[in-house]
Amino acid sequence: MDPIAHTLVGAALAETGLKRLSRYATATLIIGANLPDIDIVAMFWSFDHSLYYRRGWTHGVLALLLLPLLLVGAIGLWHRWRGRRVQSDESFRPGALLALAFLAICTHPFLDWLNTYGVRLLMPFDERWFYGDTLFIVDPWLWLLAAAGVVIACSKSWPSILAWLLLAVAITVLMFETEFATREVRIVWLVAVAVMVALRWRMTSQAATVTVARFSVALLMLYIGVVYGMARTAENIAAERHPTPIAAQSNPVFGRPSSQRLVLVYDDHYRVIRADGGLYEVPRKTPDAIVEQAMASESIKGFVEWMRFPYWQVKETPDSFVISFWDLRYQGPDEPERGIGFVEVELPKKMFRRECRESAIVFDICLKLLPGPS
Incomplete structure (x- = not known):
């Protein structure tokens, strides 16, 4: 998180x-x-x-x-x-x-x-x-539930109240500017912030703030449990509606825990089901020599270690191969780039020409060492 x-x-x-x-x-x-x-x-x-x-x-x-x-x-x-x-x-x-x-x-x-x-x-x-596979990496409802008791307990003076208000305004502006937040998410956010402000003015005693904090933590754990169940249910429903996959993985949508983007894994392909119901498939391939060389590159060592559902495309230019990698958890070739889950590696062709020449020399030496026909 x-x-x-x-x-x-x-x-x-x-x-x-x-x-x-x-x-x-x-x-x-x-x-x-x-x-x-x-x-x-x-x-x-x-x-x-x-x-x-x-x-x-x-x-x-x-x-x-x-x-x-x-x-x-x-x-x-x-x-x-x-x-x-x-x-x-x-x-x-x-x-x-x-x-x-x-x-x-x-x-x-x-x-x-x-x-x-x-x-x-x-x-x-x-x-x-x-x-x-339960929560989006940034979850606004987790923020609100965790913050409820903290805001009420730590806003006893005007400087602290002003600080919390500034933080609330800043996060609200981000919520309204991000492309991930739908109109419904923004409305629920505003209502939730208003409820928190009302609680702040009603709850003034120390005992009340402790009670609110405990209740908010309990609600937070309940929220996590419910969303976990939603994600597993979505995976099971997808596995029933589509040909039985090897694995099904749920990707929660920002601010909408009941909506998921799903990845279904098969022997020879992936099936990606977007949250809006759209669907596309890409082949699940074995890397060839070019892709293996790209995956061995130091520049994407971390990405290769981290990626979960890899897909790649190779484009050839006069002097090089350009290999694009996607991790289908986050995006695919038919989806807008989100800044995570995508890298590119460019390999010069002369590297492969040199390797081919070296392989040919080794092969020629081996032929010379073989005994001739008796």
Whole structure:
């Protein structure tokens, strides 16, 4: 999921009453909910390196054990640096912080697993990708449900109220500008924001804010469960209406959890069913020498490691081969490019001429070494 979702989930957990368990509990939950994304530094190298390294080591089972210890250790050092001894400060409880850190860090790969991007949960022992195929990578309803308790609890002063209003306006502008949001999605968003504002003015006591936070977290878990069921139902219905596939995969649509774009996998082709009901098929092929050479390119190493339903086309120019790769989870050759799930590699023909010459030389040497007829 996106950083906003992770941050709001950590903050929402704090407002359910968990922040009372220890000093720095809120900071631990918010930092822990985002900590596995330290691998985002790979983005500064290149987008392809990000695909290769992201959602791996820092999201796997070993990280779930080590990161809570590192986080609580860092908070303990901060606590000491501020001049307060752990032994004399009863509000600082390392054991409680460790439990909260573990909880917060576990929410991160769980939320990442829910979308179609995938996460390598068994790293570093196994590099397999796991997919929940439940939520769009940016889910506005998850934002709202997680934010409900946080907004009510953390808007007690005019500066905080102004900050939340500015954030709400900024996200609303994005909702209205993005091509993914339909008119219905925008209307529901505005109504939901209005309800949250009304709750803020009605709920003023501390007990009420804790109740709202707990209720919102419960609704969030219910929402995830319902959408998960919708996605699996869509896959089953597609498998019944079409020739029985090897696999069926649901791709949720932004803001519309009841709508999915589906990929059906067969032995020799893929069938893609768009959310609007449109359908197209592309062949499922075995890579030839040109495609294998392209897939071995360092420039798309991460993409090849990450892609799930690969499809490619080869175009020949006078001096090169241009190989286009699509990951059908996100787009295909008959769909508009979305900025993810598509790469191109250009291979000069002279590379293949050199390889052919070298192969011919080796073949000629082998013929000379063979014994002649007796």
